[in-house]
Amino acid sequence: MRSVYVAGLGHGDGLQVVELGLMELLARRAERLGVFRPVAPRGADVRADPAIEVMRARYRPAQVGSGITIEEVEEGFASQTVDVLLDRLVERFAGFEASCDAVLVLGGSTAPGDLAGEPAFDAKLASRLSAPVVIVAGGVGQDADVTSKSLRTGYQVFAEQGCPVLAVIANRVPAGAVVGADLPVPCYVIPENPALSAPTVGQVAEVLRAVQVQGDAVGLQRDVSSVVLGGETLPGFLEHLRSAALVVTPGDRADLLLGAVASDAAGTARPAAVVLSHGVKPSPAVRGVTGRLAPGMPVLSAAADSLTIAAAVAGLSGQLSPDNPRRTEHALGHFEAHVDSEGLAQRLGLGRSSRVTPLMFEQSLVERARAERRHIVLPEGEEDRVLRAAETVLRRGIADLTLLGREDVIRRRAGDHGLDLHGAKIVDPLTSPMRHSFAERYHALREHRGMTLDRARDMVTDVNHFATMMVRTGAVHGMVSGTVHSSAATLLPAFQIVQTVPDISTVSSVYFMCLSDRVLLFGDCAVNADPDVTRLADIAITSARTAERFGIEPRVAMLTYSTGAAGAGADLDKVQEATELVRTRAPELLVEGPMQYDVAVDPRVAAVRLPESGVAGRATVLIFPDQHAGATTCLAVRRSAGAVAVGPILQGLRHPVNDVARGAGVEDIITTIAISAIQAQSVS
CATH class of the missing domain: 3.40.1390.20 (HprK N-terminal domain-like)
Structure with missing residues (x-):
């Protein structure tokens, strides 16, 4: 278990943004999270603590609690020493942390009167908790030299108590101010952001x-x-x-x-x-x-x-709250733009858990997409859900974006919802100068199918055709559509224009099935109704590559109604032949089949049925014999196991084109954009 202690050095330090950013870091690497407030605010129930409520809504921590209240401190302070109070806090924290893999300790901003007069209180507590510390000083209304001095003084106080300091952060620093602490730990400067300090x-x-x-x-x-x-x-x-x-x-x-x-x-x-x-x-x-x-x-x-x-x-100032996720995303984007989260994780020695929860997987997608930013086009730029998703994607730095549609309509809709789309490109296919060259390219691609140049000029005014041509010509790296268009309207242009990778002739799909402790890939549940042997092998190989691309070790199980050579039938023969073809075409892959679902995922069943198998009981990529079996199992697992299904994600195309459901929510669109950006990272 690892703890991180956040200590503010005074009023105006904007601790909530830093606390949120550090919690995001922990959420990517630990399964069971805890949030601990050593001293709760006056008259406050921890359930009414705004900072904790934001984290509760976003991260669903396993434990949330506080050590002592200000009232407890005031009642006992006259007759007790600070050491007695610290001992009580340490005792309560010990019971709290036992059920957590990582705990964020929220110190600094809620110390009461007499306790606040003890300058090393946070340092003494952090030392007794053996928790590494992030020190935060506010720069609002202060000269840069004053902020720098505050950081140096704060570092000295914690160092004298033997606390390992991860980093110091100057937060809400005026634009253009240069803060330099000259300390042996990283010093990050987060500038003041008017949008975060503005009230709603x-x-x-x-x-x-x-x-x-x-x-x-x-x-x-x-x-x-x-x-x-x-x-x-x-x-x-x-x-x-x-x-x-x-x-x-x-x-x-x-x-x-x-x-x-x-x-x-x-x-x-x-x-x-x-x-x-x-x-x-x-x-x-x-x-x-x-x-x-x-x-x-x-x-x-x-x-x-x-x-x-x-x-x-x-007299009002902005604050984060659970009912305003837009501002939460904005705060995270601002933190991540100025603080090296990966560097902090390395200094903390916080490796990635072998168990992967749905939240950890979703957070890892954002992290991977941000690491090597790609440009994604959104054809449905006039749709409100797409615009809300676009704002978050831009603020978090997940991808660069182009929105297709009429600029006046997009600007008006964004204004209606108070959305900031600064940084997004807006292109109207009807007036874009790219329309003419796209029509010529599309005509050349489809002339053998009877496409005329006049018809091509009309076709590329369709937003999905135009977007797909942007992908084909390299103007963007990928595309996400489907919120108001049918799957056919999204996928057909991709099949015609983007085409498949050289060694794969089959476009297929996978779902990321996020179970409580791991992520599995299910394929193909959406595109190929009844694949033959060659297509089934294509699906298996492509799905294994997709798994690897997203940090999942591919162990491929070729599923059907029987395990091993015990059964008989055409479907069983198809799966057996496809398994052998995969081994021939991709000998580096760990693949086995035919295999039943329970043998593939349950180690206890696998130990009885296939005890020598390297896949049985440990499969991460599950390939179904047909779409009916895949879609039915996908729905059953979602309903019975409470799994989160992300997808379908298309694979096998030269460039990523993905289709979201017409009922997709904003979070679904954001996730699909992140996945598309990650897919694009592997395209040369």
Whole structure:
């Protein structure tokens, strides 16, 4: 078990972003996670701790708890020494950590009055817990030299207590400031990010106890970067209006409300929300207009006057919360852009677990994709789910993106949801100069099938054909589609244009089946209905390569209804012949068959049925004799074992093209983009 102790050195250190980034690091390498708060905030239940609630929602830790409360400290501090309190904390932590593989200890920011006066409290506790420490100093409103001195002083305090310091982090540092601690450990500098410190419309509504009279729940997650008071004429108001501004206006100024909404609809400035003062709500006639012009823009009604509202908003700062996963992703992306997580893991000596949970697998996909970034095209750029996924992909640095669609529509939809698509390319196939060269290339590829140049010009205006041509010509590395198109509309252009790798003639698919303690590959469950011997061998070889590409050691089981040579029948013969063909074509692969499912995955059954096998009981790649058997087993395992199925993932193409389900959620799209990026890394 490994613990990491996060210690902040004062107010404004932005500990929550660092804590989240370190928890992400642990989640990629440990199965059973714990979060421990040594001293809980005053009057707080650990279940109401905002930092812990974000981690609980995202990582589902095995253990969450605290050592002592501030009230306990205050009751016993007069009669007890600090050492007695520390002993009590160590005792409680010992019982807590026993059921965890890794624990993040949240220190620093919640020490109470008298205890906070003990400068080495965190250092003494970390030393007694034998926990390596990450020290965090805030740079908000401070000179870089002051921040550097804080880090050096903090390092000295912990070093004197014998604590191993993993790294020091200067967080929320003003842009352009140069912080140098000159210490024998890594020093990372995380600049201030206005989007993370900005409050959301939802926070504003909560503090004002405002009533929402227009807009939806998604709009409440918009960031508020500034406040614009609406007290002047409409022309003057529009001159001062900025995107992401909170408009605060007297409730009877319907002209300013209409002006803000019209500006949003026109795209000249996209305010975060409008707050009407004195509890006034717009008339039905006004709401009829605003609701049509910008239905997604939040309009709030608050009882206070405009100046009181503006003052209340000025005192708000952004915070992470479990109901705003967008901001959580943004925080992680910001942390990972400035901190070497892999380097920290190596200093911690935290290797990867031999057991792989669904969460660990999903986290590893992001890590692998980020390591060698690739460019993915998303043909359905006007779809809201795709836009939400695109924002996260860009913020986390998972891939570079091109969105296909009408730019004005994409920008308007992104603005409606407060999405930041900075860094994404937007291409309209109807107006793109690439259309003409793509038509000529497509005509040349399909002329033998009767394709004319005029028809090719029409075909490449289809977003899936255009995207596939981008992949074929090297403009991008891969493609993900399917949220609003059928599988046929996504896959047919890929089969025609991208084509298969040289030594494989079969395009097939696999599902990553994430069980509670491991990840298996199931193939083919979606593309080939009844493959013959050659195709079945292709599927096995390609699936083994896919497993290896994603860090899974390929042990291939060729499945059917009987094990070994005991049975008879055409299906059994097909699997037997395919197994021999795989051994001939890929002698380096560990492959066995025919084999039943339970023999392949259950070591106890394998020990009886095939005791000498190197695959039985340990198979990682399961190849089904036909699509019916594969799809049925996939569904059964998902339902009965609670497995998470990721896929289908296409394989065998020269470049990655993947199809998501039309009901796919944002997380499914993000995962498929990450997988496509990883597939593209192996394409020369």
